Amino acid sequence: MVIWRALLLVYRSIDVTGFRHTLGEDDVAAGLDSFGRFPALAAELSGGEVGVAFEVAHAARPLRSLTPMGDGMLWPSPDDTRAELDRLAPPGAWDSVFALWPQRDPATGAHVPTGGWGLAIRATEWSNGATYATVANADAGVWARPVMGEVWLHEWLHGVCDVFAGRGFEMPPRDADGGGEAGYAQTPSEGWSAYYRDLMSGRVQVGDRLLGIPPAAWRTGSILTPAPLGPSPLAGEEAEGRRGGRSGQC
Numbered sequence: 001m002v003i004w005r006a007l008l009l010v011y012r013s014i015d016v017t018g019f020r021h022t023l024g025e026d027d028v029a030a031g032l033d034s035f036g037r038f039p040a041l042a043a044e045l046s047g048g049e050v051g052v053a054f055e056v057a058h059a060a061r062p063l064r065s066l067t068p069m070g071d072g073m074l075w076p077s078p079d080d081t082r083a084e085l086d087r088l089a090p091p092g093a094w095d096s097v098f099a100l101w102p103q104r105d106p107a108t109g110a111h112v113p114t115g116g117w118g119l120a121i122r123a124t125e126w127s128n129g130a131t132y133a134t135v136a137n138a139d140a141g142v143w144a145r146p147v148m149g150e151v152w153l154h155e156w157l158h159g160v161c162d163v164f165a166g167r168g169f170e171m172p173p174r175d176a177d178g179g180g181e182a183g184y185a186q187t188p189s190e191g192w193s194a195y196y197r198d199l200m201s202g203r204v205q206v207g208d209r210l211l212g213i214p215p216a217a218w219r220t221g222s223i224l225t226p227a228p229l230g231p232s233p234l235a236g237e238e239a240e241g242r243r244g245g246r247s248g249q250c
């Protein structure tokens with residue numbers, strides 16, 4: 001099993017022009033609970049080929065800027081999380097970085113217009129070499145439907161598919177977003193799991209070929225491989241060590 005190292009940055013507060021909001025303890029807990037289901041989902045759907053080892057870091061400052069993504073929409077790009085990225089996720093530290101951010105105040109309906117609940121980009125120098133994905137706060141019911149943790153898996157898969165495509169493994173069109181085109185459907189009980197399972201085992205049929213991430217791809221290692229699992233760059237109360245066992249743009 002390849003170990004994929006992931007860091008979740010939690011922004012409890014946002015303070016940008018026109019929108020200021022702080023998540024409640026329950027809102028943060030719901031996001032963390034969802035994220036905590038993602039490693040097991042990744043392990044299961046990959047047939048045990050990948051284990052996600054993660055840590056959580058709480059940003060000490062509010063998110064103070066956002067990056068335009070067209071049509072008046074905004075998102076927390078690596079430019080906006082730069083202070084935490086450079087301190088907690090320097091190059092070589094993590095395979096994947098995630099950020100949970102306050103995008104909507106459910107009490108008032110005030111929100112930042114953005115491109116999606118989850119957004120992801122591939123691993124480049126912009127994100128210090130890690131895949132990078134952001135997920136906005138949501139109501140408890142949204143986190144739970146249809147499969148807890150699926151949003152993180154989905155965004156992570158965009159980045160991961162790009163990594164393996166770069167190693168010569170062909171992905172189905174639009175990788176994590178390609179379920180419908182490949183003939184799969186989202187179900188009320190399993191979400192897109194059937195598609196992700198085939199995507200994560202290289203069994204998505206496109207024409208006469210089977211595409212995705214086969215075991216042989218996982219076995220080429222994570223982004224940081226062959227770097228061994230070393231000490232975390234996090235320290236003190238900021239780190240909540242957890243271990244368990246998902247970029248593009250959504």
Ligand SMILES: [Zn+2]
Pocket residue numbers: 154155158176177249250
């Ligand atoms: Zn997507």
